Amino acid sequence: MNGIHDMGGMQCMGPIVREENEPRFHEEWEGRVFGMFFTNFAEGHFNVDMFRHAIERMGPAEYLETSYYEHWLHVYETVLVERGILTQAEIDEKIASLRQAGD
Amino acid sequence: MPTLTPEMVPGLVAAGASCRMDAEVAPKFKVGDTVRARDINPLSHTRLPRYIRGRTGRIVHDHGVFAFPDTSAESGTHSDPQHVYSVRFEGSELWGSHANANSCVYIDLFDDYIDPA
Amino acid sequence: MAHDHGHNAPPSDTAMRAKALETLLTEKGLLDPAAIDALVETYETRVGPRNGARVVARAWTDSDYKARLLEDGTGAIAELGFSGVQGEDMVVVENTDDVHNLVTCTLCSCYPWPTLGLPPIWFKSAPYRARSVIDPRGVLREFGVELSEDVEVRVWDSNAELRYLVLPQRPAGTEGMSEDELAGLVTRDSMIGTGLAQAPAG
Known part of the structure; x- marks a missing residue:
């Protein structure tokens, strides 16, 4: 699809921002989301092409405003619901209960 | 499929999951051929970027046979095996007079992304 | 639930979403959190330039x-x-x-x-x-x-x-x-x- 991900040759994106001694993961959740690629892949929930296409289907503004591992998280939330592994209601309830437990 | 356990991690990491397919598929092109990237605009998944579509390049290497991502994204499994070629596009072909001097792009294109030029 | 991190900042919405998915998949027997620990450890310490x-x-x-x-x-x-x-x-x-x-x-x-x-x-x-x-x-x-x-x-x-x-x-x-x-x-x-x-x- 002719999505925002297809960036080759676009202009005015600004300077390339580099970070010295960048850690592999900036937040603990990034590592968890990284690992879930492998666990979900091993379960057969998606292949790499489906994974990439789920990122491409993000809205362009959201794609640009969210970080790399948020794209991955978006894939799981999208594909696992589409494939009937989880329901959106289940996910919403779990987030609510985790938030309550954390208060 | 069995759930991934810590014991399985080193093996999975070291082996990976190549998209190369062990299939007898005749190549449609050969090294040295001049090809034009197709002007396709599917709503589905493709790995043919817009900046290459409609442009003319030259095949420099045949990487062998791989699953075709446009099909595999729909089927969920390695599908539609075909040859993948390293194709060289001159900067001027891609960017006209705004191209960097003495520059080019090498990109990997499947049989279904190209036509003879 | 006890906080398992040493800092006091509340978890971000994104962290919560990630935690929710991992928890749900674990409860369904589709994910072993120890496998994720092993993957993070592998890519933090063994795989690099x-x-x-x-x-x-x-x-x-x-x-x-x-x-x-x-x-x-x-x-x-x-x-x-x-x-x-x-x-x-x-x-x-x-x-x-x-x-x-x-x-x-x-x-x-x-x-x-x-x-x-x-x-x-x-x-x-x-x-x-x-x-x-x-x-x-x-x-x-x-x-x-x-x-x-x-x-x-x-x-x-x-x-x-x-x-x-x-x-x-x-x-x-x-x-x-x-x-x-x-x-x-x-x-x-x-x-x-x-x-x-x-x-x-x-």
């Missing part, structure tokens, strides 16, 4: 190895024990006096994990992906690499399942250095093509 530097240093000191590396990247890299996820099918491209190679992935973030580890944020960023193919010399300049127009710049867009590693030029003044010493001069960026190998100290 030191691996690629070993490959480069070997190629600089062993011409037979270099020939194999350029002919069959995957096989030659596996000789040193590096293989697997996102390095299943490797191509190594050599910088020379006449050619400078630069690797990118305009469509996403494809990168040779077994030799370079996980990609830095800038490699995955919109500015790099967008500009690397249309203005590679400008990108190189931004990274402090100024090339004469006599040097051909080849940009490798990793759009399919081949993964690319640049074999940088061996710096001058390194005659007689050991393979280990040479590996210390090989930076991550020199293997992406946005940098050069370091000159020896002194």
Whole structure:
């Protein structure tokens, strides 16, 4: 699809921002989301092409405003619901209960 | 499929999951051929970027046979095996007079992304 | 539930979403959190650009190895024990006096994990992906690499399942250095093509 991900040759994106001694993961959740690629892949929930296409289907503004591992998280939330592994209601309830437990 | 356990991690990491397919598929092109990237605009998944579509390049290497991502994204499994070629596009072909001097792009294109030029 | 982190900041919405998914999949028996611990540990400590530097240093000191590396990247890299996820099918491209190679992935973030580890944020960023193919010399300049127009710049867009590693030029003044010493001069960026190998100290 002719999505925002297809960036080759676009202009005015600004300077390339580099970070010295960048850690592999900036937040603990990034590592968890990284690992879930492998666990979900091993379960057969998606292949790499489906994974990439789920990122491409993000809205362009959201794609640009969210970080790399948020794209991955978006894939799981999208594909696992589409494939009937989880329901959106289940996910919403779990987030609510985790938030309550954390208060 | 069995759930991934810590014991399985080193093996999975070291082996990976190549998209190369062990299939007898005749190549449609050969090294040295001049090809034009197709002007396709599917709503589905493709790995043919817009900046290459409609442009003319030259095949420099045949990487062998791989699953075709446009099909595999729909089927969920390695599908539609075909040859993948390293194709060289001159900067001027891609960017006209705004191209960097003495520059080019090498990109990997499947049989279904190209036509003879 | 007890906080399992040492800081007081509330978890972000994103962290909560990630936790919710991991918890749900674990409850359904579709995920073993210990596998994720092992994956994080692997990619934090065992997989990184030191691996690629070993490959480069070997190629600089062993011409037979270099020939194999350029002919069959995957096989030659596996000789040193590096293989697997996102390095299943490797191509190594050599910088020379006449050619400078630069690797990118305009469509996403494809990168040779077994030799370079996980990609830095800038490699995955919109500015790099967008500009690397249309203005590679400008990108190189931004990274402090100024090339004469006599040097051909080849940009490798990793759009399919081949993964690319640049074999940088061996710096001058390194005659007689050991393979280990040479590996210390090989930076991550020199293997992406946005940098050069370091000159020896002194």
